[in-house]
Amino acid sequence: MKNETRHEQFEPPSILGNALRTLHIDIPLFIGLLLTSLLSFLVLYSSGSQDVDVLMRQAGRVGLAFILMIVLAHIDPYQFKRYSTVLFGFGILLLLAVLIMGEIGKGAQRWLDLGVFRFQPSEMIKITTPMMIAWYLAEYPLPPKSKQLFIAAILIVIPTLLIAKQPDLGTALLVASSGAGVLFFAGLSWRFIIGIIVMLASLTPVIWHFMRGYQRDRVLTFLNPEADPLGRGYHIIQSKIAIGSGGIYGKGWLGSTQSELDFLPESSTDFIFAVFAEEFGLAGCLGLLALYLLIIARCLYIATQAQDTYSRLLAGSLAFTFFVYVFVNIGMVIGVLPVVGVPLPLISYGGTSIVTLLAGFGILMSIHTHKKFRTR
Amino acid sequence: MSDTYIIKDHSVENRLFVNRIVVAFIVIILLTSGLIVRLIYLQIVGHEHYSTLAKDNSIKIVPLVPDRGMIYDRHGKVLAENTPSYSLELIPEQISDMDETLLRLQKLLAIPDEKIEQYQKLRKRQKRFVSTPLLLGLNDEELAKFAVVRPYFPGVDIHTQLVRHYPYSDLAAHVIGYVGRINEAEIKELPLAEYRGSTHVGKLGIESSYENELHGKTGYAEIETNVQARLLNTLKEVTPDPGANLYLTLDIDLQKTAYDALGTFNGAVVAIDIKTGGVLVFVSRPGFDPNPFVVGIANDAYQALQSSENQPLYNRALRGLYPPGSTIKPFIALAGLEYEAISPQQKLSCPGYYQLPGVEHKYRDWKKGGHGSVDISRAITESCDVYFYRLAATLGIDHMHSFLQKFGFGEKSGIDLIGEKAGLLPSREWKRDQKKQAWYPGETLITGIGQGYHQVTPLQLARATATLANKGKVVMPFLVNKIVSVQGDRRGSEPQNVTLLLKPDNVTTVIDGMINVVHGAHGTAKVINSDISYQIAGKTGTAQVLGIKQNAKYNENAIDFKFRDHALFIAFAPADDPKIAVAVIMENGGHGGSVAAPVAGQVIKQFLQENNEK
Structure with missing residues (x-):
């Protein structure tokens, strides 16, 4: 039990240690998340026209998300494993329901109206897909055989296609990478990985064929933003101006002129990183990236410390997906990736993504804090 | 594990x-x-490069919003236009003492306190350098008052913008529709580039159905500005393409005649030019004034419209569903002749009621004591229910359904307006699917006189009438005749050629019956036959709102107004060379002949007079 002893060193000793253990909170991760959320309020205040109402609304959502995280942290990971298939199946059913309602409503449909509140099934799928894949692969010795890979691939493709059809490319991408993450951590052979990359590259024309008009526009805009200065290209041109004009130290908090002048669209949601970069400069960006890396590193560490295959794969995938979130959002804002609707995790305005994210961290905390109470 | x-x-x-x-x-x-x-x-x-772009003499791309296209009626009368409107706007950043400035403005222009409060709220939501409106729609006097003292109010200025205006107000609000501020949901739906800078979008009627054409193509200018955002130089300009002007087939004077003729009744009038399918009249009464919607209607005013018992926002002509009542009889009669369920000379006896074999229930005729022995022409003229009970029983629901469908019942007419209802043409399959029940013989009978499940829109009724008048050449109604844009003119809709296979003799027999409705001695609509030089073919109808119990008697005066029967009338004229078809529905109007027929009579008269003068 080498792991156990190493783990002991990280637990704060004595009374506080016991208290934290009963709370099931992982302190380093918790501090990282809290810091990022607080930073988010700072940026939102500036990007959202300094409106306190916007902050209050976001604070409410963040508060709820934190509560959900702590609740999930208290659930034994064994329970997550047990209900993986049920939750996954339920999520798929909801996606189908949304799609059918969308057919009737003739348009993009992502929400399921439950009367009391509106719910986006694709959000739930972001967590249940890696749960499902991890559950399935954990039943067999690792690395997985071709047959298991094939079934796992189907399990990933189904929700991905359903979401892509909504159409919500950003979320589809995140779901696909959360499933791919599990496969990677399960030991998918390098030959396969290279094979898939080659295949995807050769499939590009086919994917292009199936894209919707506006999705194609986005890609074209990404390749040449100046061609459409009023439309999609506008976002990228303006966000590059905002980021570049920030320089090393930035224009200071509330000093953003690009978002102030309304040149920067969606300055509180998908493009909030541009406001951040303009106000806090390269120094601030490095700080934010460091904060993200710390969170990711802690999550990966939790994965290595997890005791069973399921927890390990799930933890690794959740950490990986969080990185994909960060990378895709920042990548699109700084103009190295096409614009897909992915928010900057923990910072962007909006309730749905933060709830799912913190739910994921809740599961990670559960994995990390329940080990001692389980016998093998 | x-x-x-x-x-x-x-x-x-x-x-x-x-x-x-x-x-x-x-x-x-x-x-x-x-x-x-x-x-x-x-x-x-890249810092230096991007800093220059962001600060100092920065280059900005500003959208140039196109002027929205105008809407005209068939004679070129303006139905929707853009009129300049003036607003008093303040830039908080440039005002040193906001409270003092507001106080002075309040004194000068007698601004009510709540407007000031409203502005204070609005100001807090906006950025400090954004010009925010304090007063909208300034009149000439207010303009003059402010112009004199303008130098003493730095940061306060008059802004001009074009505002959509509908000169005919509630007369054609349902057809023309209105534009309103782009809302959150629409921001996501609308093409971003095309609507950068646009504030309004069509919400209803033609304004919404032809949004693409009316909006035009947004242009842009690349301008160089200094730190104060003052314009230094325009580097490049791509001028916007103004929206297309639409010429409707609607005749606004005829529309007014129809609207006024409805009097105090709620209802709808649709008139169609039979030769083209162009809609001449499209009235839904009561109307509403669309102009407040453009600037943003006050909440209580909107609530009042919403909750009004008369439902003014409801487009009855397009979406109102009514039982066709006896107006369905000419079509049932034609079905009987076409399927050879009856011959033109064959007479059926009407004792005042009809009974299905082995069933106690009596299906009554509207005329107590009955019509005696009637042939098909007289059955139409006098609207004999028993004749049509018998005919329906012989025809059967399947034949009736497939025949009525050819005339457009139960389906959308395809008119160029969003939101059309398809109505309901009952069939065996429909009842099995929707009600999980078998079709009963009694339901066939009442379908034969236009009661029961059958529901039509006034537009459908007018269209079917026009198709009948056209001897089976299907009339496709449309509203936009011509679209005039910078790319050139084009027609609003392409004419289609679909002709129903009908025997001319059968059509003549039915039309003769309909002529007698207006011109015969026993016709149910003879009130409108005086003082005209042409013949009108018509049919009255009465649609039950309240089910009358067996043995109970319907007494118009004894029941609540809102449960009174709807009055219907369909007509076309001149009978020998039909030019116009009209459908009239008057809610709670009682009997169709006495109230609804005169409305159609007036519309026909005015239209034919005008067309003969040419």
């Missing part, structure tokens, strides 16, 4: 997993480094 663990090699799995975590972390560090390299490129290498 332990079973699966047996075949697993834990040390191998552990090594593999830790290995993968390390690889993943390295990839993450590499990709993050990529982001950092790009950030360094933007923020250090």
Whole structure:
């Protein structure tokens, strides 16, 4: 039990240690998340026209998300494993329901109206897909055989296609990478990985064929933003101006002129990183990236410390997906990736993504804090 | 769980997993480094370049919003136009003492306190350098008052913008529709580039159905500005293409005649030019004034419209569903002749009621004591219910359904307006699917006189009448005749040629019956036959709102107004060379002949007079 002893060193000793253990909170991760959320309020205040109402609304959502995280942290990971298939199946059913309602409503449909509140099934799928894949692969010795890979691939493709059809490319991408993450951590052979990359590259024309008009526009805009200065290209041109004009130290908090002048669209949601970069400069960006890396590193560490295959794969995938979130959002804002609707995790305005994210961290905390109470 | 663990090699799995975590972390560090390299490129290498773009003499791209296209009626009368409107706007950043300035303005222009409060709220939501409106729609006097003292109010200015205006107000609000401020949901739906700078979008009627054409193409200018955002130089300008002007087939004077003729009744009038399918009149009464919707209707005013018992926002002509009542009889009669369920000369006796074999229930005629022995023409003229009960029983619901469908019942007419209702043409299949019940013979009978499940829109009724008048050449109604844009003119809709196979003699027989409705001695609509030089073919109808119990008697005066029967009338004229078809529905109007027929009579008269003058 080498792991156990190493783990002991990280637990704060004595009374506080016991208290934290009963709370099931992982302190380093918790501090990282809290810091990022607080930073988010700072940026939102500036990007959202300094409106306190916007902050209050976001604070409410963040508060709820934190509560959900702590609740999930208290659930034994064994329970997550047990209900993986049920939750996954339920999520798929909801996606189908949304799609059918969308057919009737003739348009993009992502929400399921439950009367009391509106719910986006694709959000739930972001967590249940890696749960499902991890559950399935954990039943067999690792690395997985071709047959298991094939079934796992189907399990990933189904929700991905359903979401892509909504159409919500950003979320589809995140779901696909959360499933791919599990496969990677399960030991998918390098030959396969290279094979898939080659295949995807050769499939590009086919994917292009199936894209919707506006999705194609986005890609074209990404390749040449100046061609459409009023439309999609506008976002990228303006966000590059905002980021570049920030320089090393930035224009200071509330000093953003690009978002102030309304040149920067969606300055509180998908493009909030541009406001951040303009106000806090390269120094601030490095700080934010460091904060993200710390969170990711802690999550990966939790994965290595997890005791069973399921927890390990799930933890690794959740950490990986969080990185994909960060990378895709920042990548699109700084103009190295096409614009897909992915928010900057923990910072962007909006309730749905933060709830799912913190739910994921809740599961990670559960994995990390329940080990001692389980016998093998 | 332990079973699966047996075949697993834990040390191998552990090594593999830790290995993968390390690889993943390295990839993450590499990709993050990529982001950092790009950030360094933007923020250090490109800093100067982007700073210049952001600050100082920066180049901005400003959208140039196109003027919205106008809407005209068939004679070129303006139905929707853009009129200048003046607003008093303040730029908070440039005002040193906001409270004092507001106080002075309040004194000068007698601004009510709540407007000031409203402005204070609005101001807090906006950025400080944004010009925010304090007063909208200034009149000439207010303009003059402010113009004199303008130098003493730095940061306060008059802004001009074009505002959509509908000169005919509630007369044609349902057809023309209105534009309103773009809302949150629409921002996501509308093409971003095309609507940058646009504030309004069509919400209803033609304004909404032809949004693409009316909006035009947004242009843009690249301008150089200084720190105060003052314009220095225009570098490049792509001028906007104004929206297309629409010429409707609607005749606004005829529309007014129809609207006024409805009097105090709620209802709808649709008139169609039979030769083309162009809609001449499209009235839904009561109307509403669309102009407040353009600037943003006050909440209580909107609530009042919403909750009004008369439902003024409801487009009855397009979406109102009514039982066709006896107006369906000419079509049933034609079905009987076409399917040879009856011959033109064959007489059926009407004792005042009809009974299905072996059933107690009596299906009554509207005329107590009956019509005696009637042929098909007289059955139409006098609207004999028993004749049509019998005919329906012979025809059967399947034949009736497929025949009525050809005339457009139960389906959308395809008119160029969004939101049309398809109505309901009952069939065996429909009842099995929707009600999970078999079709009953009694339901066939009442379908034969236009009661029961059958529901039509006034537009459908007018269209079917026009198709009948056209001897089976299907009339496709449309509203926009011509679209005039910078790219050139084009027609609003392409005419289609669909002709129903009908025997001319059968059509003549039915039309003769309909002529007698107006011109015969026993016709139900003879009130409108005086003082005209042409013949009108028509049919009255009465649609029950309240089910009358067996043996109970319907007494118009004794029941609540809102449960009174709807009055219907369909007509076309001149009977020998039909030019116009009209359908009239008057809610709670009682009997169709006495109230609804005169409305159609007036519309026909005015239209034919005008067309003969030419």
